[in-house]
Amino acid sequence: MKITTPNGILEGENIEAILKEHGLDCLRGADLTGTDLTSTNLRGTILRYADLTGANLRGANLHGADLTRADLTDADLRGADLHGADLTGANLTGADLTDADLTYADLTDADLTDADLTDADLRNAILRYADLTGANLRGANLHGADLTRADLTGANLTYADLRGADLNGADLSYVILWHANLNGADLSGANLAGAAAGVRSMIRDKRTEPTKSPTTASRTGTH
Known part of the structure; x- marks a missing residue:
């Protein structure tokens, strides 16, 4: 196997052998276009700008x-x-992340336009300013995720778990939120223009949690 890097060509039986010989930092900026890395162990590898x-x-x-x-x-x-x-800042446009484990991953400013994140685990992931335009997040677990000012225009969030997620200032225009769980989510300043019909009746977030009015409270008191 040959891999072109900014520092020259690396050769080895496979990518794991190359990492073992040259270290976890040897693939920085490497050209791995179309490479088959199925089930490869790249734990802790530095692939910045690759x-x-x-x-x-x-x-x-x-x-x-x-x-x-x-x-x-x-x-x-x-x-x-x-x-x-x-x-x-990674470019994940059109990537298939179905069933991927992205717990605690940092996706700040990442481009996930039209990415498939069906059933992906994004618990406590950081997605601040991420572009998720048209992304498929059906059944994704976003419990506690930080989506501050993320762009989710036209995204599919059907059956997504957004409990406790931070969607402050996020663009949720034209999203599909059927059966999504938004309990405890922060939607302060979020844009819900054109969201799927009926979605507002399903949202019970920190901003819209109902409270009893004085009149209602008096009616439920003892007589």
């Missing part, structure tokens, strides 16, 4: 990996372990 366009990372172990500004356009990340990974 080109992984169209790469097959299905079931790969990227636990704690540094993918800052990496290009993962159309990459296959189904079932991948990205727990605690740094994906700040």
